[in-house]
Amino acid sequence: xxxxxxxxxxxxxxxxxxxxxxxxxxxxxxxxxxxxxxxxxxxxxxxxxxxxxxxxxxxxxxxxxxxxxxxxxxxxxxxxxxxxxxxxxxxxxxxxxxxxxxxxxxxxxxxxxxxxxxxxxxxxxxxxxxxxxxxxxxxxxxxxxxxxxxxxxxxxxxxxxxxxxxxxxxxxxxxxxxxxxxxxxxxxxxxxxxxxxxxxxxxxxxxxxxxxxxxxxxxxxxxxxxxxxxxxxxxxxxxxxxxxxxxxxxxxxxxxxxxxxxxxxxxxxxxxxxxxxxxxxxxxxxxxxxxxxxxxxxxxxxxxxxxxxxxxxxxxxxxxxxxxxxxxxxxxxxxxxxxxxxxxxxxxxxxxxxxxxxxxxxxxxxxxxxxxxxxxxxxxxxxxxxxxxxxxxxxxxxx
Numbered sequence: 001x002x003x004x005x006x007x008x009x010x011x012x013x014x015x016x017x018x019x020x021x022x023x024x025x026x027x028x029x030x031x032x033x034x035x036x037x038x039x040x041x042x043x044x045x046x047x048x049x050x051x052x053x054x055x056x057x058x059x060x061x062x063x064x065x066x067x068x069x070x071x072x073x074x075x076x077x078x079x080x081x082x083x084x085x086x087x088x089x090x091x092x093x094x095x096x097x098x099x100x101x102x103x104x105x106x107x108x109x110x111x112x113x114x115x116x117x118x119x120x121x122x123x124x125x126x127x128x129x130x131x132x133x134x135x136x137x138x139x140x141x142x143x144x145x146x147x148x149x150x151x152x153x154x155x156x157x158x159x160x161x162x163x164x165x166x167x168x169x170x171x172x173x174x175x176x177x178x179x180x181x182x183x184x185x186x187x188x189x190x191x192x193x194x195x196x197x198x199x200x201x202x203x204x205x206x207x208x209x210x211x212x213x214x215x216x217x218x219x220x221x222x223x224x225x226x227x228x229x230x231x232x233x234x235x236x237x238x239x240x241x242x243x244x245x246x247x248x249x250x251x252x253x254x255x256x257x258x259x260x261x262x263x264x265x266x267x268x269x270x271x272x273x274x275x276x277x278x279x280x281x282x283x284x285x286x287x288x289x290x291x292x293x294x295x296x297x298x299x300x301x302x303x304x305x306x307x308x309x310x311x312x313x314x315x316x317x318x319x320x321x322x323x324x325x326x327x328x329x330x331x332x333x334x335x336x337x338x339x340x341x342x343x344x345x346x347x348x349x350x351x352x353x354x355x356x357x358x359x360x361x362x363x364x365x366x367x368x369x370x371x372x373x374x375x376x377x378x379x380x381x382x383x384x385x386x387x388x389x390x391x392x393x394x395x396x397x398x399x
Contacts, residue, residue, distance in 0.1 A: 007039040008390055011106040013097065013116040017048025017063075019280075020212060021304045022112055022133050025158070025178050025378075026050070030059045032379035038386065041102045045093055046071065049280075064100050066093040070115070094119040107390045110382075117147070127153035127389040131382075132173075134301050135165045153389040156382060158302045161322035174385050177326070178302050179378030180311045182370060187313035187362075188287040195288070198274045200237055207347060208289035210241040210282060210305050213255045218295040218319070221340050223261065223273070225295075228344035230272060233351060241285055243278040286312035290358070291350055294318040297338055303327060307373050310365030315358055317346050327373070331365020 010033070012026060026042070027050070033040040040059050044051065045066030054061035070089025097103050097119055109128045111120045114137075120128050130152040136144045148155060148166060155173045157163035163175045192202050200206070207226070211217040219240060226238045240262065244251040262273050279285050286292065292309035294300075294316060302323040309316045309332075316332035318324040328334050333350065336342040350358060 007037050008387055009039050009105065009107045010041070010110055010386055011102045011108075012040060012042045012110040012112060013103075013120055014042065014044050014050070014112045015115040016113075017044045017046055017050040019049055021302075023050045024304065025131075025133070026112060027053065028179055028181060028375040029379050029382055030054055031057065031181070032376055033059075033383065035376070036380060036383035036387070038383055041106070043097065043100065043102050060102070062100075062102065064093070064096050064102075066090075066096075090115060090118055094122065098123055108386050110386065111152070114144075117144075117152075121147065121151050129154045129156060129385060129389055132157045132162050132166055132301075135162060135299060154385050156385055159323040159326055161299070161326065162301045174381075176378060176381040176385070177373060178304060178307065179373050179375035180304075180307045180369060181375045182311055184283050185286070185308050185311035185369075186283075187366060188284075190287055193288065194239065194276070194285070198237075198239070198276075199271070200274075204235045204237055205233075205290040205351065206237050206239055206288060207291045207293060208239045208241060208285065209293045209295075210279075210285060210308075211294070212242050212251075213240075213244050213258055214251055215254050216296055216298045218297045219258055220261070221297060221338065221343065222293055222295050224340035225343035225347060226273065228341060229348050229351075233348070236351060237272045237274060239274045239276060239289070241276045241279060241282070282308065283312065286314050289314055291347065292316045292332075293343070293347070294324060295337070295343060296321075300324055306332075307369060310362075311369040311373070313359070313362040313366040315350060315361045316365065317343065317350065327368075328365075330368040331362060 014023065014026060016023060030040055042054055042059060042061040043064050045064060047063050051061045051063065067089035069085040070093055103123060106126050109120050109123060109126055110131055111117050111128060112131045117130055128151060130148065132155055145166065155166060157166060157173050157175045158178050160175055163173045167173055194206065195202050209219065209222055244255045259275060262275050286309055292305065292314050294303055294305045296319055299322040303318060306316050306318050306324050306327050316328060318328055318332065318334055319337035320334035321337045325334060333346050335346045
């Protein structure tokens with residue numbers, strides 16, 4: 001086993017090179033892995049901005065191309081019909097992974113999603129760690145729990161909720177809450193650039209919803225909540241921030257539907273519903289907002305937007321379900337999920353607060369982020385798991 005005097009070679013395998021939540025978590029680890037004597041490399045089946053960022057920061061990252069049949073299933077509305085071909089493509093990609101030097105010459109593998117979990121399941125004896133960002137699938141959960149029991153040396157769950165869902169696997173599960181770069185995401189003086197870009201009077205207030213444009217993120221529920229308070233609060237605007245990050249039929253169709261609906265609501269609410277496309281510097285968005293909403297319609301494993309808002313000192317209103325309930329003990333409010341009327345009441349009460357008192361709520365969120373959710377703390381705990389399995393692959397499995 002590797003000695004601590006030599007760097008631990010770790011290869012992270014991720015299925016996407018876009019900048020979704022999973023990829024941003026991987027970046028947080030990559031930015032601090034060297035502090036824990038870890039030489040990180042990253043592989044992915046297709047190109048994207050993640051690779052450029054990693055290589056620019058000195059973390060070797062490369063594409064090991066996947067067959068089109070592995071990726072094609074996400075382009076179709078009937079994904080089940082293409083599942084057999086996708087599995088064949090996944091097996092082909094797994095063989096390519098096994099032959100690549102990044103994977104052959106490694107001390108541990110960090111797998112970050114369902115396809116990487118399958119693709120790395122039969123790699124050479126280097127210990128494999130699954131980083132669990134999702135709950136087990138509803139239909140195939142038994143299969144996944146059994147695989148989790150038999151193959152990885154350790155499981156890292158990003159929240160207690162995810163840990164509970166996978167614990168039936170019988171494996172040692174380490175809960176490591178995601179972190180955030182507290183230097184990047186920090187309170188800033190408002191510049192009003194969103195007001196200026198969208199033609200909003202500077203004295204008007206902004207409710208922001210940064211989120212991938214996917215149906216389960218709950219944009220339509222937030223629209224309905226805004227309808228309920230818009231007439232009474234003529235100085236309040238709703239700003240959706242984000243775009244589709246996965247080139248799928250479902251996401252493309254949803255984006256068209258949502259933008260069409262925003263256009264209808266915009267006309268009906270005197271130009272008070274807006275959309276900003278994906279923002280690479282999302283940290284510049286939060287300080288411009290009075291409130292941030294996170295309102296997924298299904299259980300959220302963690303809720304990175306919640307944490308980013310808190311780190312920026314902006315009050316958050318989130319659905320009271322799973323991951324966010326572990327984070328929002330300070331810095332905002334939890335409301336009943338899938339209930340636009342309850343969300344509207346919470347927004348109205350928050351906006352009715354004295355502005356100084358509302359800012360104080362956000363300040364308490366920043367303190368909680370500093371105390372519990374730094375990217376450095378996150379990277380240190382993940383590194384500890386990787387070093388542990390590299391020294392003794394069975395140690396965490398038996399815990």
